[in-house]
Amino acid sequence: MLDIHELSCHRGDRKLFRYVTVSVPAGRLLSIEGSNGSGKTTLLRAICGLTPPDQGTIRWHGRSIAEQRETFTAGLIYIGHRIGLKDDLTPMENIQAAMQMSGHPVTAALARAALEAIGVKPVCYRLPTRVLSEGQQRRVALARLWCSEQPLWVLDEPFTALDARSAQLLRERLQRQVERGGIVVAATHQAMGLDPSTVQQLRLGE
Amino acid sequence: MMQGGVAGAVFGLIQRDLLLTWRRRADIATTLLFFVIVATLFPLGIGPEPAVLRTIAPGVLWIAALLSCFLSLGRLFATDYQDGTLEQMLLTPHPLAALVLGKIAAHWLVSGLPVVVLSPLIGLQFGLSGGAIAILTFSLLLGTPTLSLVGSIGAALTLGIRGGNLLSALLVLPLFVPVLIFGAGAVASSESGMGAEGHLSLLGACVVLAIPFAPWATAAALRIAVE
Amino acid sequence: MKTDRMNWFQWSSPQTFYPLAGKLIPWFACVSIVCLVAGLYMGFLVAPTDFQQGDSYRIIFVHVPAAWMSMFLYVVMAGWAAVGLGLKARPSFMMAQAIAPTGALFTFLALFTGAFWGKPTWGAWWVWDARLTSELILLFQYAGVMLLHASIDDLRRADRASAVLALVGVVNVPIIYFSVRWWNTLHQGASISVTAAPKMAATMLAAMGVMALGFWMYSAAVTLMRVRCIILERERHASWVQIERIS
Numbered sequence: 082m083l084d085i086h087e088l089s090c091h092r093g094d095r096k097l098f099r100y101v102t103v104s105v106p107a108g109r110l111l112s113i114e115g116s117n118g119s120g121k122t123t124l125l126r127a128i129c130g131l132t133p134p135d136q137g138t139i140r141w142h143g144r145s146i147a148e149q150r151e152t153f154t155a156g157l158i159y160i161g162h163r164i165g166l167k168d169d170l171t172p173m174e175n176i177q178a179a180m181q182m183s184g185h186p187v188t189a190a191l192a193r194a195a196l197e198a199i200g201v202k203p204v205c206y207r208l209p210t211r212v213l214s215e216g217q218q219r220r221v222a223l224a225r226l227w228c229s230e231q232p233l234w235v236l237d238e239p240f241t242a243l244d245a246r247s248a249q250l251l252r253e254r255l256q257r258q259v260e261r262g263g264i265v266v267a268a269t270h271q272a273m274g275l276d277p278s279t280v281q282q283l284r285l286g287e
Numbered sequence: 288m289m290q291g292g293v294a295g296a297v298f299g300l301i302q303r304d305l306l307l308t309w310r311r312r313a314d315i316a317t318t319l320l321f322f323v324i325v326a327t328l329f330p331l332g333i334g335p336e337p338a339v340l341r342t343i344a345p346g347v348l349w350i351a352a353l354l355s356c357f358l359s360l361g362r363l364f365a366t367d368y369q370d371g372t373l374e375q376m377l378l379t380p381h382p383l384a385a386l387v388l389g390k391i392a393a394h395w396l397v398s399g400l401p402v403v404v405l406s407p408l409i410g411l412q413f414g415l416s417g418g419a420i421a422i423l424t425f426s427l428l429l430g431t432p433t434l435s436l437v438g439s440i441g442a443a444l445t446l447g448i449r450g451g452n453l454l455s456a457l458l459v460l461p462l463f464v465p466v467l468i469f470g471a472g473a474v475a476s477s478e479s480g481m482g483a484e485g486h487l488s489l490l491g492a493c494v495v496l497a498i499p500f501a502p503w504a505t506a507a508a509l510r511i512a513v514e
Numbered sequence: 515m516k517t518d519r520m521n522w523f524q525w526s527s528p529q530t531f532y533p534l535a536g537k538l539i540p541w542f543a544c545v546s547i548v549c550l551v552a553g554l555y556m557g558f559l560v561a562p563t564d565f566q567q568g569d570s571y572r573i574i575f576v577h578v579p580a581a582w583m584s585m586f587l588y589v590v591m592a593g594w595a596a597v598g599l600g601l602k603a604r605p606s607f608m609m610a611q612a613i614a615p616t617g618a619l620f621t622f623l624a625l626f627t628g629a630f631w632g633k634p635t636w637g638a639w640w641v642w643d644a645r646l647t648s649e650l651i652l653l654f655q656y657a658g659v660m661l662l663h664a665s666i667d668d669l670r671r672a673d674r675a676s677a678v679l680a681l682v683g684v685v686n687v688p689i690i691y692f693s694v695r696w697w698n699t700l701h702q703g704a705s706i707s708v709t710a711a712p713k714m715a716a717t718m719l720a721a722m723g724v725m726a727l728g729f730w731m732y733s734a735a736v737t738l739m740r741v742r743c744i745i746l747e748r749e750r751h752a753s754w755v756q757i758e759r760i761s
Contacts, residue, residue, distance in 0.1 A: 154378050163371025174303075440678075444678060454661065461655045464651050465686075507599075508675065511675050
């Protein structure tokens with residue numbers, strides 16, 4: 082259960098959004114929509130605890146995230162604008178390093194399975210990430226979603242640079258996350274095409 | 288599980304950073320070469336008189352080590368900041384200070400330790416006696432970790448700022464001064480008969496204090512930088 | 515030091531802090547002028563001539579209080595930085611930002627007067643002794659805090675980053691203070707200590723104390739003036755500032 086209560090943020094001299102309040106129960110996807118510059122990224126980062134809001138609180142299972150940093154981050158996957166991968170490591174190494182750092186180490190077999198699931202071609206597994214195309218890099222970044230079973234996913238425009246097939250694979254994965262009781266918070270420009278009964282919408286920047 | 292988890296994550300991070308440096312081996316060479324060149328500039332600028340060189344050698348080597356540390360600190364967090372892995376570090380359940388300590392350890396292994404290993408050679412170039420070289424090398428071994436630890440605070444505070452590298456050097460220089468004085472003074476102190484134990488134990492005290500406090504300050508600075 | 519005896523949260527809004535600061539400034543300024551005049555009178559006219567150094571030693575009545583203030587103000591600045599980071603109250607960061615230039619000024623004054631004292635006494639304008647060198651380091655620290663704040667565009671990040679730097683730098687202040695004792699160099703051993711009996715004549719001690727008080731009050735007045743400017747600059751879009759402009 083994710084509760085956002087009267088959240089307000091500014092950037093520089095501009096006020097982005099004020100008194101945003103929404104509750105997301107388990108098994109739901111919160112889709113945050115808005116034009117560029119409306120504060121979608123800032124809102125996502127505030128939910129993760131990276132950017133402290135001007136006012137308001139975020140509660141996870143009833144307790145403020147500030148009180149339970151360890152538990153909250155243990156159950157969180159955040160995939161933001163920046164891909165979060167090291168250029169000089171291969172996709173396999175990147176995934177294993179990222180999962181170990183986040184406290185959920187994975188075997189090479191699991192990493193390979195995750196890359197396969199999101200549609201990264203096997204030839205890419207052992208190439209340095211910097212030679213991959215943007216679409217491939219995005220897919221490697223998203224592969225973490227297949228590696229473990231965290232309850233909360235916060236995704237910033239996850240469908241960017243994905244081709245139709247990968248987008249479909251991601252869509253199915255998001256649906257499965259929601260069906261098994263997880264929560265997804267995603268900022269997006271476009272409709273994601275999930276089952277509408279599981280989707281809540283929030284529009285920023287009126 | 289958490290305890291094992293933290294150690295595992297920290298060692299994993301050290302391994303990752305060492306692997307990354309290995310993939311860009313040239314960076315290690317650059318730092319070392321800079322150290323050697325700076326040390327070489329002094330005899331060129333001051334004159335090659337052996338007695339003078341022997342006297343200034345500890346100071347020169349320490350300053351060269353300090354400057355090459357500044358040079359390499361820019362790499363500590365900058366790439367992680369740009370490619371997004373730094374914010375992922377902030378979102379792990381492990382204490383950020385522990386992860387930071389891991390990064391600093393990896394950094395010292397590739398930029399501080401090579402300097403320590405190379406310093407006897409430079410000491411010979413400056414005509415230092417064997418005993419003096421031993422003390423100087425040991426002082427660098429004790430002192431360069433402090434440089435990495437304290438320097439990381441500056442690197443974190445200036446992340447993403449224009450000219451951040453130079454600014455970071457200016458910010459941490461005042462904090463380096465005690466380490467420089469103890470380190471360079473250890474050799475002079477032993478040459479004059481007073482023994483280097485005092486200076487060396489002060490250096491040791493600096494490291495012991497820096498290890499718990501510097502990563503904590505750096506972690507705070509990183510959180511501020513990522514906001 | 516200035517307002518922390520009152521209920522802090524009452525003054526945590528710039529709008530209430532601004533007029534309070536305005537009311538306090540004249541008081542501090544008056545006390546400061548009185549003390550400085552008295553102190554200079556005592557130091558330059560009343561105190562006896564030192565039998566070793568003659569009359570040139572009189573610069574000590576500016577040098578020593580300035581050095582004290584330089585260290586004291588750094589600790590106060592670090593204190594406000596800590597309050598700001600801990601309580602997240604904006605005026606704390608503004609106070610820290612306002613103190614820094616005054617602290618730097620006193621550090622520079624201590625170095626400058628130290629040179630004037632040093633020339634006739636030791637024969638050189640500058641010597642690399644422990645106290646002067648560590649005062650120079652303190653000046654670098656003040657400069658670093660101000661530079662860092664100026665280099666960051668986002669005000670919130672600038673405040674918090676320079677606060678962290680100020681706090682980290684506070685470890686150097688005890689080193690500077692005790693440097694005279696630890697490194698036996700040209701500087702006189704600390705002849706004014708709280709516990710030991712002062713070695714100087716009572717009038718000299720009194721003069722330095724009065725000068726120190728005068729500098730302290732001056733710092734308070736100037737800091738409050740500066741913080742009012744900072745408040746106006748930061749809150750320039752707020753309606754109460756617009757009204758202030760008109761009135």
